[in-house]
Amino acid sequence: GxxxxxxxxxxxxxxxxxxxxxCTYTATGYPSLFWYVQYPGxxxxxxxxxxxxxDKGSNKGFEATYRKETTSFHLEKGSVQVSDSAxxxxxxxxxxxxxxxxxxxxxxxxx
Amino acid sequence: xxxxHQWPATLVQPVGSPLSLECTVEGTSNxxxxxYRQAAGRGLQLLFYSVGIGQISSEVPQNLSASRPxxxxxxxxxxxxxxxxxxxxxxxxxxxxxxxxxxxxxYFGPGTRLTVL
Numbered sequence: 001g002x003x004x005x006x007x008x009x010x011x012x013x014x015x016x017x018x019x020x021x022x023c024t025y026t027a028t029g030y031p032s033l034f035w036y037v038q039y040p041g042x043x044x045x046x047x048x049x050x051x052x053x054x055d056k057g058s059n060k061g062f063e064a065t066y067r068k069e070t071t072s073f074h075l076e077k078g079s080v081q082v083s084d085s086a087x088x089x090x091x092x093x094x095x096x097x098x099x100x101x102x103x104x105x106x107x108x109x110x111x
Numbered sequence: 112x113x114x115x116h117q118w119p120a121t122l123v124q125p126v127g128s129p130l131s132l133e134c135t136v137e138g139t140s141n142x143x144x145x146x147y148r149q150a151a152g153r154g155l156q157l158l159f160y161s162v163g164i165g166q167i168s169s170e171v172p173q174n175l176s177a178s179r180p181x182x183x184x185x186x187x188x189x190x191x192x193x194x195x196x197x198x199x200x201x202x203x204x205x206x207x208x209x210x211x212x213x214x215x216x217x218y219f220g221p222g223t224r225l226t227v228l
Contacts, residue, residue: 032215043117043201044155044219051215089154098170099217103154 002027006090006102013080013109021075021105023064023090031092033057033066033073034099038087047075047088080109113138117202117220124227130175130189132223134202137183142204144185145217146177149199161185197227 006023013019025031032051036044048057053068062077073090090102114137124130136142146158157170159177167177174193178186185202203217 034216036219043222044203046216046218049216093215098157098160099155101155
């Protein structure tokens, strides 16, 4: 079946540190891949996406590259800010309607 | 631009009471609509989706139901709440395509925090 595995949190970083949140997937077809972010008490916001192998999604300084050979879509940011503290969800979509989500990774950035 | 609304934002209900959560979308026509639940410490679980008025598909059998009385309105209901129904309920939409399929990206509402006591 289709599934997403992402690193367990919480991840705690100092401001301006480099961020990597790992995400790997299994899929029966050719998925589109997504990163969503959830700030405290809010719904999910689309952060970035990639629809085919070697695509790079980017937004607000975050990047992720669709790696078919390693079935990965790791999220990176060169210099995190306190305002980046949130829960980050990796997700995939193959045919059909459902998004398959990972369990989420909580990020806390301290000043 | 498109916006998605959910209400109420928070709700505390006793076990055995009924439930009605509402979701509306503005700025788009014939969207595909979704209800997800996010339980504490767990990921998101798709509960229902709808590709059109009166068309509901259930992903997980349980004591919840969904209805779509209008094109841009999606309602989540229960006749009798259980403790295990507590969680954060998220409504989402995506673009509907001919033949009943959907565009890739789903856009989420602000969510409803439900506590069943």
